[in-house]
Amino acid sequence: MSTFGTLFRVTTFGESHCFGVGAIVDGVPPQLELTEADIQPQLTRRRPGQSALSTPRNEADKVSILSGTERGRTLGTPIGLLVKNKDQRPGDYKEMSTVPRPSHADFTYQMKYGIRAASGGGRSSARETIGRVAAGAIAEKWLRQQFGIEIVAWVSSVGPEQTTMSSEEVDALTREMVDDQLPVRCARKEDVERFTRVMEAAKADHDSIGGTVCCVCKHVPSGWGEPCFDKLPAMLAHGMMSIPATKGFEFGSGFEGTKMRGSQHNDAFVAKGTRLGTETNNSGGTQGGISNGENIVFKIAFKPPATIGQAQKTADFAGAETELAAKGRHDPCVVPRAVPIVEAMAALVLADAAMMQLARKATIATPLDIAGLNGATDEELRQRLEEHHHKLQAAETNAVQLAQATRRAKHEAHKMATTAVGAVVAATLVVGYSLFQKYIKQ
Helix, strand or coil: CCEECCCCEEEEECCCCCCEEEEEEECCCCCCECCHHHHHHHHHHHCCCCCCCCCCCCCCCCEEECCCEECCEECCCCEEEEEECCCCCHHHHHHHCCCCCCCCCHHHHHHHHCCCCCCCCHHHCHHHHHHHHHHHHHHHHHHHHHHCCEEEEEEEEECCEECCCCHHHHHHCCHHHHHCCCCCCECCHHHHHHHHHHHHHHHHCCCCCCEEEEEEEECCCCCCCECCCECHHHHHHHHHHCCCCEEEEEECCHHHHHHCCHHHHCCCEEEECCEEEECCCCCCCEECCEECCCCEEEEEEECCCCCCCCCEEEECCCCCEEEECCCCCCCCCCHHHHHHHHHHHHHHHHHHHHHHHHHHHHHCCCHHHHCCCCCCCHHHHHHHHHHHHHHHHHHHHHHHHHHHHHHHHHHHHHHHHHHHHHHHHHHHHHHHHHHHHHHHHC
């Protein structure tokens, strides 16, 4: 399926070498200030040609909003987004029309549909993620305005080189700090050189290399996630594993948590200002699949890009042995450009979860919820009841006074009406008598 989400829904469209790619975003609340300028920064972070370590395909990836807004505000109707493809080279893929590329989606798409976009991989190309990133930018703006949520992803490993970060470092990390570490987009300056060296070596060999991307979602309220099958980690895993080239997903402590004892892994509850939090965050920001108010932390593994410049022995669709050397333009490692894609999918998952929780609260609101007293102490409830009692007494007094004033007004009006009628009758008699006298004299 090309649609993701339940209440905040995104449908992406387009292939890598067609006229353009984009998305239809449904469920965006009305009155959200939105222009292309809100969406473009994330697309620019994703675009090709950012450095010598990314594909040389030259695409500006400028987005156009086709529908769903007026005068810079959302209408609550579906938002159409389009990015035109301008540097298509379908001729680079002629030799591959009869030869499925190793570990690419050529073979499986052909088996599923009986046809495929042979130029560049079609829907399996990373160009498809443009629609996700554009839609994710909209979701993220709403999440930031409504809840103060921040989403930051970074490259945590390239090949065998990796780095770890403390929870304090993760708390302080910003996108600006990540983008300062180009061309890698890692979290620390000291990691740039060794990560770059691994990517450069793969490119020099006309080969590719994999890596991992970590992501943190800060200030997510507690209560998000839909047990049992749509738990928040499950939906994040769904979103992340739908990104091209992903091969693994870890949440919280992940696989390292299997090496710990429960006494080490358990996150003890502690008071954090006005809320209850946890001292550690091995759970990754959820318990029972529901957000607990801590940072949501996860990691995604990306395989080496399947298309490489080296000649590879393989077979064509007829089964005949052949040799294939790809001519297309491709990244030696996808993780630096995957960072905004991961952030976008996280935003789409969280926006959907937020709307489902808001809908639930709207349908199960208690009198205390409506009065804004959910969680109030007994003393606060007593004070509020006394306030309402005094207000009720005052209202009753005002009602009695109003009723009395109304009766007095009605009585005076009746007197005035009676007097007025008498005056009219008397005047009529006088006029009539005068006319009668004149008639007699005539």
